[in-house]
Each structure stands twice: as C-alpha cells, then as structure tokens.
Amino acid sequence: MLRSSASHLCVRAEHAGSLLFHTCAPLAIQVLKKSPASKDTSRTRLTQSMKGKPGSRSANLEVAPKSREPGASRSSDFSRDGRQGSARNSRDTPSRQHEPSFTRESANKRKSFARDTLPHADPELLSTIQKEERNPSFRRRSRQGASIDERPGRWGNDGSRYSDMDRSRERGGDHRSGRERGGTSDSYNTGRRDHRDDRDVRHRLVARASEGTRDNVGRRDYRNDREERHKPVARAWEGTRDNVGRRNYRDDKDEPHRPVARTWENSQPDELHEHTESNGPKKIRNHIPLDSEFSESSTTTIPSKDSTHLPTQFTSPPLMPGILSCLADVLGPKATPTPIQALSLKWLLNDSGQVNPSSGWKQFLLASETGSGKSIAYLLPLLQNLKQSELNATSSSPQEAPLHTAPQRALNPRALILAPTHELARQLSGFAKALLHEVKLRVLCASRANTKNTKERDATARKMVAQFDASLDSNNGEFEVKERSGFPVDIVVGTPMKLLEMVRGRGWDRKEVDNEESEEKVDEIDEMTGKPRRGRDKMVGFGKWRSKPEMGLANVEWVVVDESDVLFDPDFQSTTRQLLADISAARGHPVPFTPYSPLALNAPSASSATTSPSSPAPIDYPFNLILTSATIPSALASYLDTHHPKLMRLASPNLHHLPKTLQTEYYNWSGGNKYADIERRIRRVWAEDSSMAGLHGRSEELSKILIFCNKSSKVEVLGAYLEEKGIKNIALSSTSDQRKRGSNHHLDGFLRVSVPWESTGADGEDVSVAEAAPETEKIDSDPKSTPHVMLTTSLLSRGLDFSPSIRHVFIVDEPRNMIDFLHRAGRAGRAGERGKVVIFGKMKGRGSSSAKDVRKRVGSLVSQ
Ligand SMILES: Nc1ncnc2c1ncn2[C@@H]1O[C@H](COP(=O)(O)OP(=O)(O)OP(=O)(O)O)[C@@H](O)[C@H]1O
Numbered sequence: 108m109l110r111s112s113a114s115h116l117c118v119r120a121e122h123a124g125s126l127l128f129h130t131c132a133p134l135a136i137q138v139l140k141k142s143p144a145s146k147d148t149s150r151t152r153l154t155q156s157m158k159g160k161p162g163s164r165s166a167n168l169e170v171a172p173k174s175r176e177p178g179a180s181r182s183s184d185f186s187r188d189g190r191q192g193s194a195r196n197s198r199d200t201p202s203r204q205h206e207p208s209f210t211r212e213s214a215n216k217r218k219s220f221a222r223d224t225l226p227h228a229d230p231e232l233l234s235t236i237q238k239e240e241r242n243p244s245f246r247r248r249s250r251q252g253a254s255i256d257e258r259p260g261r262w263g264n265d266g267s268r269y270s271d272m273d274r275s276r277e278r279g280g281d282h283r284s285g286r287e288r289g290g291t292s293d294s295y296n297t298g299r300r301d302h303r304d305d306r307d308v309r310h311r312l313v314a315r316a317s318e319g320t321r322d323n324v325g326r327r328d329y330r331n332d333r334e335e336r337h338k339p340v341a342r343a344w345e346g347t348r349d350n351v352g353r354r355n356y357r358d359d360k361d362e363p364h365r366p367v368a369r370t371w372e373n374s375q376p377d378e379l380h381e382h383t384e385s386n387g388p389k390k391i392r393n394h395i396p397l398d399s400e401f402s403e404s405s406t407t408t409i410p411s412k413d414s415t416h417l418p419t420q421f422t423s424p425p426l427m428p429g430i431l432s433c434l435a436d437v438l439g440p441k442a443t444p445t446p447i448q449a450l451s452l453k454w455l456l457n458d459s460g461q462v463n464p465s466s467g468w469k470q471f472l473l474a475s476e477t478g479s480g481k482s483i484a485y486l487l488p489l490l491q492n493l494k495q496s497e498l499n500a501t502s503s504s505p506q507e508a509p510l511h512t513a514p515q516r517a518l519n520p521r522a523l524i525l526a527p528t529h530e531l532a533r534q535l536s537g538f539a540k541a542l543l544h545e546v547k548l549r550v551l552c553a554s555r556a557n558t559k560n561t562k563e564r565d566a567t568a569r570k571m572v573a574q575f576d577a578s579l580d581s582n583n584g585e586f587e588v589k590e591r592s593g594f595p596v597d598i599v600v601g602t603p604m605k606l607l608e609m610v611r612g613r614g615w616d617r618k619e620v621d622n623e624e625s626e627e628k629v630d631e632i633d634e635m636t637g638k639p640r641r642g643r644d645k646m647v648g649f650g651k652w653r654s655k656p657e658m659g660l661a662n663v664e665w666v667v668v669d670e671s672d673v674l675f676d677p678d679f680q681s682t683t684r685q686l687l688a689d690i691s692a693a694r695g696h697p698v699p700f701t702p703y704s705p706l707a708l709n710a711p712s713a714s715s716a717t718t719s720p721s722s723p724a725p726i727d728y729p730f731n732l733i734l735t736s737a738t739i740p741s742a743l744a745s746y747l748d749t750h751h752p753k754l755m756r757l758a759s760p761n762l763h764h765l766p767k768t769l770q771t772e773y774y775n776w777s778g779g780n781k782y783a784d785i786e787r788r789i790r791r792v793w794a795e796d797s798s799m800a801g802l803h804g805r806s807e808e809l810s811k812i813l814i815f816c817n818k819s820s821k822v823e824v825l826g827a828y829l830e831e832k833g834i835k836n837i838a839l840s841s842t843s844d845q846r847k848r849g850s851n852h853h854l855d856g857f858l859r860v861s862v863p864w865e866s867t868g869a870d871g872e873d874v875s876v877a878e879a880a881p882e883t884e885k886i887d888s889d890p891k892s893t894p895h896v897m898l899t900t901s902l903l904s905r906g907l908d909f910s911p912s913i914r915h916v917f918i919v920d921e922p923r924n925m926i927d928f929l930h931r932a933g934r935a936g937r938a939g940e941r942g943k944v945v946i947f948g949k950m951k952g953r954g955s956s957s958a959k960d961v962r963k964r965v966g967s968l969v970s971q
Pocket residue numbers: 437438442443444445448475476477478479480481482483736737859905906907908933937938
C-alpha cells in the first residue's frame with residue numbers, strides 16, 4: 108500500500124512540476140515510511156510541509172524551476188520513466204536516491220533538462236496520462252465540474268492546474284495562487300508546458316477539457332478523436348435549429364480530408380493532402396500557395412476606362428431624399444462612398460446597369476475587403492429600387508395595385524437577404540431599418556427581431572413577430588395579413604435554411620413532422636409563449652413556426668447572398684440553391700437544381716465548360732441576384748464561372764488585402780504557459796490605453812479585444828482561465844447557450860450600435876455620437892466587472908460589424924488558411940478605424956517554420 112501510495116504521489120507530483128516532485132519524492136517516501144497514517148497523504152500536504160520551511164528548496168523550485176540545483180535533475184530522469192519509474196523508485200531502496208553516483212549521473216543530464224522535463228517528451232508519462240484519463244473516477248469528477256475551479260483535469264487551465272493549489276482548496280487549505288503566495292504568475296508557470304497546445308497530446312487533452320463542459324457530458328468527444336472521426340456527429344455550426352443534424356466542420360481542424368467536410372476554409376482540399384501508398388492521406392500543413400486560395404480573375408472585371416468615372420458622392424446618381432437623409436444619419440453628412448459603394452452606385456443603381464440579355468435580370472458580385480461598406484453598397488440600390496417600383500405601381504393604377512400577388516401566404520416579400528448566421532441576419536436587418544425609417548419599407552428578420560438598442564426602429568418587426576406568435580393561438584394557425592392594412596413585408600432577412608422553412612413549412616426536411624401532434628403532449632412548456640416546445644423548437648428563443656408554409660416567393664425580385672463564399676460553399680450550397688430554385692419556380696421560370704456534388708469543386712472553368720457536353724448549364728434566375736464577399740476562394744470563382752458566366756464582378760482595388768488601417772503584430776510564445784502569454788498581452792493593451800489616455804488628458808477608456816481560437820473547447824478553457832485571472836470575458840462558441848435566445852444580446856457591448864451620427868440635444872444643440880451613445884456603451888471600463896474580451900471561433904468572423912472599441916483582434920491559433928485569417932482579422936480596423944491584429948505563434952527556434960510561413964503569407968496580405 109505504501110508503495111502504491113508513493114507511486115501515486117509521484118505521478119501526481121510529476122504533473123505539477125517535475126522539479127517540485129523530484130525534490131519532494133524522496134521526502135515523501137521517507138514520510139510515508141515513518142507514518143502509517145500517510146496512506147491518504149496528498150501532494151498538497153507534502154508540498155505544504157515542504158513550503159513550511161522557509162527557504163526550503165522546494166519553494167524555490169516551484170516558483171523558479173530553471174534555477175534549480177544540479178541534483179534536482181533527477182526529476183527529469185524520473186520524468187522519462189514516468190509511472191514505471193515511480194514504481195521502480197518505490198521498489199528501489201530509498202538510499203539509492205542519495206547515492207553520489209545517482210547525483211552524478213543526473214548532473215550529466217542537466218544539459219538536456221529543458222527538453223526532458225517537458226512531460227510531452229516522455230512517452231511513458233503520456234501513457235500514464237492516458238490511463239488516468241480512462242480512470243472512471245477522474246472522468247466522473249471531470250463531468251461534475253461545473254466551473255473551472257472545480258474541474259479536476261490537471262491540464263485544465265495552465266498545464267499545472269490541478270496542482271496542490273486546487274487540492275488544498277478542496278481540503279480547505281491554502282488555496283492562494285502562486286502569485287498570491289508570493290511568487291509571480293509568470294514564475295508560477297515558467298518552465299511548464301501548456302499541454303493543451305501540444306500537438307502530440309492535444310486530441311486527448313482537448314477532449315478532456317471539453318468533458319467538463321455542458322454539451323459533452325457523458326459523451327465521447329468525437330470531434331477531437333482522430334480514431335473516431337468517421338462517426339457521424341450531429342452538431343450544428345451555428346448551434347441553432349437551422350443546421351441541426353449537420354456536422355460542425357468549421358470548428359473541426361482534424362477533418363479536412365473528408366469530402367463532405369470541405370468548406371470555404373479549404374477551398375482546394377485535394378491540394379492539402381498527398382497520398383502515400385502505405386499510410387493513406389497525409390495532411391500537409393499550409394501546402395496551398397497563397398495565390399491559389401483566391402481567385403486571380405476576381406479583381407479584373409471592371410474595364411479600367413469605366414472605373415475612372417465613379418461617383419464621389421452619394422448624390423450622383425441621385426438617391427431618394429428619404430434614403431439620403433437616413434444615410435447621413437447613419438454615416439454622417441460628410442461621408443463619401445467607399446470604392447465598392449461607388450462601383451455599386453454606378454452599376455447597380457443606374458438603370459443602364461448591365462442586364463442579362465437572355466433573362467432581363469442583373470447578376471452582380473460585390474467583392475471588397477472587410478469593413479469596406481458592402482452592406483450599404485447593396486442596400487442602397489436595393490432599397491431605392493424597391494421604393495421606386497412601389498411608387499410606380501401605386502401611381503400607375505392606385506386602385507388595382509396589389510400588394511401581394513400570392514395572398515394565400517402570410518408574407519410575400521419583394522427582396523430576400525441571405526446570411527450565413529442568425530447574428531449577421533439580425534445585424535443586417537438593423538442596417539436596413541436604419542436606412543428605411545423615412546421611406547417606410549418594411550424589413551423582417553427571420554431570426555426574430557432585434558431588440559438591442561433599437562427599440563423604436565424595429566417596432567414594425569416586433570409587431571410582426573407578435574402577430575406571428577398571436578397567429579399560433581388561432582385555431583387555423585394562419586397569420587393574418589389584411590390586404591393593404593396589414594404588415595406587407597418588403598424585405599426578409601435570414602439564413603437560407605430558416606427562409607426555406609418559412610417557404611416550405613417547418614419540418615419540411617424531416618420525417619418527424621408527421622409525429623408532431625403526438626409529441627406535443629409530452630413536451631415541455633416554452634416560458635415565452637406558454638406553449639409546448641418540440642423538436643428544434645425546444646431551443647429557447649426560437650419560438651415555433653407553423654408547419655404550413657407562410658412565405659410566398661412570387662414577388663421576389665431581388666436576392667442578396669451576403670458572404671456568398673460561405674453560402675455557396677459545399678456545406679451550404681444545396682440549401683442556398685434550393686431556395687433560389689424555389690423562388691424561380693414560384694415566379695414561373697423554374698431552373699434546374701442539381702444537389703451539390705463534390706465534383707463541383709473541381710468544376711471546369713467557363714471556357715472549358717462550354718466545350719464539355721456534360722458540363723452544367725449556366726443558370727439564369729428570374730430575379731436580380733447580388734452576391735457579396737470579402738474573399739473569392741477559387742471554389743466560388745469556379746462555381747460562378749460554371750453557373751453564372753455572365754455575372755458581373757465588381758471588386759475594390761484592396762480586395763484580398765487587410766484593411767489599410769489594420770496593423771499586424773507577431774507575438775512569440777514565451778515557451779511557458781500560452782494562456783499566461785495571452786493574458787500578458789491583453790494587459791499590455793490596456794496598459795497602453797491607460798498611458799495614452801494619461802498622455803492626452805482623456806478619461807481612461809480601455810479597448811475591447813476579440814480573441815479567435817480554432818476550437819470551441821479552447822474558447823471555453825481560455826475563457827475560464829482569463830476569468831480566473833480577473834479578466835471578465837464572453838466565451839462564445841457555436842454551442843453556447845447565449846446564442847439560443849433569438850437576439851444579439853449576447854454580443855452587447857461588442858457589436859457596433861447603430862445610432863444616428865448626430866442627434867439634437869434637449870436645448871437644440873448638436874450632440875456628438877459619443878455623447879448620444881446609449882448607456883451601455885459608456886458603462887464603466889473596469890475589465891473585472893464589464894467584459895472587455897470576447898473569445899470565439901470563426902463563427903463570428905463573418906460579416907459582423909464590431910464596435911470601433913474593438914481595436915485588437917488576437918489570433919491565438921494558427922490560422923487554417925488566409926481566407927479565414929482575413930475574415931477574422933477584419934473584425935477590427937473597420938470603416939477606417941485603426942486596429943491591430945496580433946498573431947500568436949512560435950516565431951523562433953525549433954518548430955517555428957509553420958509560424959514563419961504564416962507570417963510570410965500574412966505579410967503578402969498587408970496593404971501597400
Ligand atoms: N461610406 C462610408 N463612410 C463611412 N463609413 C461607412 C461607409 N460605408 C459603410 N460604413 C461603415 O462601415 C462599417 C462596415 O460596413 P459593412 O459591415 O457593410 O462592411 P463589409 O464590407 O460588409 O464588411 P465585412 O466584409 O466584414 O462583412 C459599418 O459600420 C458602416 O456603417
């Protein structure tokens with residue numbers, strides 16, 4: 108028993124720091140030998156007893172491992188032996204540990220200390236970790252852990268997390284952190300490896316980290332398990348009802364070789380792998396040369412002679428006064444069009460804009476760098492055209508002009524805006540409303556109305572949602588739209604799946620819809636509606652839609668596909684194209700719809716397509732189609748070449764570059780705890796803010812920071828670590844509960860708030876934006892009480908217009924590709940605001956080649 112206790116003790120202590128252990132091990136064995144009651148002696152007690160002696164070697168070693176005594180290198184020897192080593196030690200006579208030869212032998216190995224003391228370098232130790240991971244008691248405790256403090260994974264937070272500190276906390280002992288005990292946070296972590304980021308062990312360690320989280324309780328985390336990756340996982344990208352049943356490929360780094368897993372992130376997945384006869388596909392990191400990620404042809408579509416006469420004001424060509432005044436409210440009276448807006452005004456607003464001769468409808472792609480105003484670029488011509496045609500229809504035959512040609516449906520919008528996430532859909536509908544409050548067009552966000560800070564503006568949408576909800580109470584479930592006096596909706600914004608549900612009826616894609624009636628009885632009650640929730644509708648905040656279709660498409664004349672590289676990527680393409688095909692059919696011009704085939708990725712270019720008899724025919728949709736994107740991956744370019752050869756591509760000169768106001772910085776990992784490095788960099792940002800404020804005599808305003816990780820599990824663990832260090836943050840991943848509320852409240856304080864550029868004060872004086880900003884924007888800037896940091900995955904990297912107070916974006920995991928990087932980095936430095944993207948990596952020494960490669964690629968994206 109004594110031996111096994113000693114052995115157990117040794118292994119535990121190894122994880123907390125081999126140095127500490129090494130010093131403690133002999134002592135532990137002696138103590139164990141002396142005291143029969145030491146069976147339950149924990150490492151905590153041991154270390155406490157060691158620490159009790161002022162100046163004892165263990166105390167020194169714990170805070171500064173690298174300054175240890177020569178003899179201490181025995182721990183590395185032990186470390187290499189791992190668990191067996193501990194057994195051997197306990198078998199060996201304790202006196203052996205004091206033999207001079209042993210000390211000499213260890214001293215000879217001191218040179219390799221740094222490497223040897225890294226647990227990952229020791230296969231035996233890894234097997235110990237594995238065994239412990241399989242230990243049911245470990246797993247049970249891990250699952251029970253609601254907070255990071257209670258999570259027993261020793262790798263939970265900083266590579267030494269479940270150290271004596273945590274154990275002593277449980278036992279009511281001294282639970283102060285290393286820093287509080289007199290050391291510094293840095294020294295506390297120095298020399299310890301961050302195991303979560305260790306490639307060799309990450310698939311186990313990350314899986315372990317996620318065990319303690321909500322959605323993995325009792326389940327194996329297949330996402331992180333290479334051996335199990337073939338198993339289907341019903342996980343949504345957005346974690347919302349739209350995509351339930353699909354795999355979350357975006358957060359899954361280990362799966363790019365699967366054909367179905369190909370996404371916009373890996374536009375040319377075949378190039379990512381080389382096949383070896385013996386081993387099958389082998390992943391090659393960063394194999395794609397930068398220029399092959401983007402389409403070269405995308406920037407050369409505007410004849411140079413045409414680009415010289417672009418409008419420099421929003422008034423030429425003229426916009427309606429109502430739209431113009433709203434635009435001035437939003438952007439300020441002196442705003443001038445950005446390059447992409449100028450192109451859009453010229454080609455889309457103007458009636459003489461390029462029209463497809465065969466169909467009579469326009470097809471455009473608007474492509475420009477992040478934060479360059481693409482939303483306004485397509486909204487202006489769209490809104491102007493809708494209003495104009497409404498006025499024309501009313502003036503030509505006021506009595507007969509029907510608002511709906513398909514009155515059997517509750518909604519018959521004239522324009523649809525598709526977005527990949529609900530968050531973006533909500534923000535876009537907010538944008539549209541801000542431009543419309545004078546011209547009185549009606550916008551409905553299919554992901555429920557915005558309620559955040561825009562109460563007056565979305566009153567119409569809220570009323571409509573209330574009507575929808577009320578309609579659920581009625582016997583027939585019909586949503587009543589009284590002709591002319593109801594709420595005719597002009598624009599509906601939503602994700603393609605959500606819109607398809609509205610068109611075809613909820614559950615159109617699922618068999619369970621037949622059983623809904625019987626399920627209803629046993630299901631729980633929705634707090635908001637007081638009605639039973641079922642299936643996907645169990646998610647709070649998403650309400651339930653009728654199973655009957657509620658939206659007609661016959662009136663649709665405009666379709667905008669925002670973030671089109673996502674919505675036409677292999678994952679989403681089927682849904683998007685299905686919706687477009689439904690619109691075409693509803694308008695009496697059906698177009699062929701072929702579900703996505705992986706071969707489409709390698710579709711031939713337009714020139715070869717025309718010669719191949721089997722190539723798919725170009726698609727002429729019977730409505731105006733506008734696609735937008737900040738990046739044109741080769742897959743999208745190829746898709747457009749094949750299906751939309753006549754589509755006109757409008758691209759800004761800075762496309763595929765970082766915004767000019769965005770600086771780049773490379774942060775070299777210190778070699779210690781990576782989370783501590785991130786914390787240090789955050790604090791440096793705020794220190795700089797404070798000193799700048801002091802310099803300019805301003806009140807201190809700390810900037811907000813957006814941190815992108817590659818995996819949801821890391822978002823959660825890092826968020827908990829920062830929280831523990833006193834940095835309040837919001838950790839948001841695809842599965843976060845906050846996302847299920849049906850509003851953008853979870854992004855409060857981080858998204859840009861649309862307030863009028865100037866508003867009039869009580870005494871008639873003009874009030875600046877800052878003064879007019881709502882209270883939420885001005886709340887105290889203490890990062891301990893107000894979240895100043897948001898952690899997320901690529902989920903929030905698309906299209907969202909973050910607040911200018913976000914001046915820093917941290918990329919803490921190596922970007923998967925430059926497309927992903929551009930979108931992530933582009934959440935700062937928007938609309939001419941200054942910003943900085945900090946890229947973390949190992950920039951020096953062994954293993955730095957991939958970070959250097961990233962640096963080179965990022966360098967080529969920097970605007971000249
Ligand atoms: N002409 C302009 N002058 C000043 N600000 C503008 C102008 N046009 C747009 N903006 C502002 O720029 C910000 C970014 O706009 P928007 O979200 O449309 O960019 P984007 O190009 O769609 O970005 P992303 O590619 O990330 O989706 C918004 O806050 C918008 O109000």
